[in-house]
Amino acid sequence: MAKTPSPSPSPAGSGSSSGSIQVIDRLTVLLEGIARHRDPVSLKVLAADAGLHPSTAFRILAAAIENGLVAREGSHYRLGIRLLQWGSRVASHRDLRREARPLMEALRDKIGETVNLTVRQGDEVVYLDRALPERMMRVEQRIGSRAPLHVTAVGKLMLGEGSETDCREYARRTGLPGYTRYSFTDEEQLVQHVSGCVRAGFAYDDEEAETGVGCIGVLVHDDAGQIVAGLSISAPIERRRDEWIELLKDTARALSAGSVTR
Amino acid sequence: MAKTPSPSPSPAGSGSSSGSIQVIDRLTVLLEGIARHRDPVSLKVLAADAGLHPSTAFRILAAAIENGLVAREGSHYRLGIRLLQWGSRVASHRDLRREARPLMEALRDKIGETVNLTVRQGDEVVYLDRALPERMMRVEQRIGSRAPLHVTAVGKLMLGEGSETDCREYARRTGLPGYTRYSFTDEEQLVQHVSGCVRAGFAYDDEEAETGVGCIGVLVHDDAGQIVAGLSISAPIERRRDEWIELLKDTARALSAGSVTR
DNA sequence: CGCCATATTTCGCATTGTGAAATCGATTGC
DNA sequence: GCAATCGATTTCACAATGCGAAATATGGCG
Known part of the structure; x- marks a missing residue:
């Protein structure tokens, strides 16, 4: 090992993520690559x-195929x-989704728009589940996708519930x-706005994430008052109604x- | 290399699958292990x-954590x-699920029982999606879970559509x-039964997978007549009705x- | 306070995964 | 129909990578 006079070929080009096991990093990058594309790659x-x-x-792909992580066409x-199996087993939040599903569907049927369930994950919200209405034009987020806190209704509430x-x-x-x-890009304005949302107990998202899309968000707490998740309605902005709040x-x-306290 | 007097430690106990990259096999086994348990392990x-x-x-787990495949509590x-993200992106059958969802929900609302969408995967059916009724007692399969062909209604139809x-x-x-x-365990009886199912255009599952559970299954074909998926209703056997067929x-x-042809 | 059971880190070794280059196979153009 | 081309697979010699025994931290319990 003391040898290696060779110009340390390891770091390669991409630099990529720091991980401890090379193959696993590479596998992840590959899976991510497949996921990014709409069709088989x-x-x-x-x-x-x-x-x-x-x-x-x-x-690596061959090994992944043997294990069912990848398939070929x-x-x-x-x-x-x-991955479908594991995805549906991601344990945290499993009970939450189960509990939420029927309530979300009922709400969707009442208002005819998309209802989303999200949780915070670092500086982003992750879409855990959603109930979609059956109409031509609707707002649709992919399950598992993410968005920054400050451009979503629920995210702003989560920001507001913490300290300034x-x-x-x-x-x-x-x-x-x-x-x-319409996105908030100024710290002062955001802090101001966010605390207003918390006081109101709900937040709008007025085309802050995507032009034409308006949301209403609220938080879900457990018995201890901790934030468990966020619930939101997403609709084309001109269809949004304040009655939904x-x-x-x-x-x-x-x-x-x-909710089970867990 | 000639050393290793130790009793060739490689194959380990589980035997498990033969794969081409050791770490990936092991990672898979570990993830599978986590998925098997209900709570963090x-x-x-x-x-x-x-x-x-x-x-x-x-x-290996540490590497998996760095890549977001595993989390710790x-x-x-x-x-x-x-994994949630990837699970929802499993591309094959994505359009199928999308198409099927509203139809399944409509059927569920009409009959008040669980409706399942499955596809064949080797010698098993995989549960792609389901619509659950809101009642206390209902049959529930986990998305991504599997069952052998010969103990499910849809599976028997799939067996029957092939050659004897x-x-x-x-x-x-x-x-x-x-x-x-009640499971079929005799080859002759199965062959017989299965061809009957195909002729009828549907199949029962009379407590063959789980005692007390009865199903009705049919197949979904594409324009070319190829099997695309299976659709089934699962209910406590005494609630099952032939009108549902x-x-x-x-x-x-x-x-x-x-259905889109592809 | 000290013991036991897990979790984590270290470290020398050889097994494992690497990538350049060669082969295979299918498609395209002539 | 044949060569040329491009991508997918396989081979192979090498050393970097991942391995696991043992040592060390951590922490829960009596």
Whole structure:
């Protein structure tokens, strides 16, 4: 080992993420690469995307296939069915989703718009589940996808429930990137706005994440008062109604009540 | 290399699957181990389950955590949120699920029982999606879970649509394990029964997978006549009604009609 | 306060995964 | 129909990578 006079070939180009086991990092990058594309992807593209030698990518994918993490269609790769199983087993929040589902569907049927269930994960909200209405135009988030706190209704409430310092730190840390011309990008304004939302007990998202989309969000607490999740309605902004606020609050209350403390 | 007087430590206990990359196999076994348990699991248990040395399991889990595949709660491990994302992105069948969802919900509302969407995967059916009724007692399959073909209504139809030889080979290959006292365990009887199901255009499952549970299953075909999926109703056996057969067939037809060929 | 049971870290070793290059196979153009 | 081309697989020699025994931290309990 003392040898290695060779110009340490390891770091490669991409730099990529710091992980402790090379193969697992690479596997993750590959899976991520497959997930990014809508349709099955060729080896060539995957290898290039991941910054790997084709033969290396091939070997790793072959191993992934044997384990059901990846499947192939001809010579194109797609995510394997085993991920479906694991995805539905992600244990945390499992009971939450179970509890929430019927309530969300009931609300959706009442108002005819998309209802989302989210949780905080670092500086983002993650979409845990949703109930979609059957109409041509609707707002649809992919389960598992993420969005920054400051451009979502629920996220702003989560920011507001922490201390003002936390909120300011979030602002510094992320630089408050703007997504539309309505996004908050100024720390002072955000802090102000956010505390108003908390006082009101709900938050709007006025086209802050995507132009044309308006949301209403509320928080779900457990018995101890801790934030458990967020519940929101997303709709084309011109269809949004203030009557929904109370319905949404009711749903959140029902969910809070029934929630297992865990 | 000539050394290693130790009794070739590689194959470990579990035997498990033969894969091409050791770490990936092990990672899979570990994830599977976490998924099997309802609650977060300790390192000790995981390592033992997977037949790995604790330090090895620890290292692999640490790498998995860095990549978001696993999360920890104290010193217990659970599946990471990234799996949620991937799970919802499993591309194959995505359009199918999307198409099927509203039809399944409509059927569920009409009959008040669980409606399942399944696809074949080797010698098993995999539960892709389901619509659950809101009642105390209901049948519930986890999304992504699997069951052998010969103990499910849809599975028997899938067996029947192949050649008789295929069915017999399946019987030999699997040995037709029995799950309840009603399961088919005899090759001859199965072949017989299965072809009857196909002729009828639907199949019952009379407590063959689980005592007390009865199902009705039909197949969904595409324009080319290929099997795309299976649709079934699962209910406590004494609540099952034959009127559902036509409703189920209607739903399958609607799904077949609307289905994108690929 | 000290004991036991887990979790985590260290470290030398050889097994494992690596990637360049060679082969295979299918498609395209001539 | 044949060569040329491009991508997917396989081979192979090498050393970097991941391995696991043992040592060390941590922490829960009597």
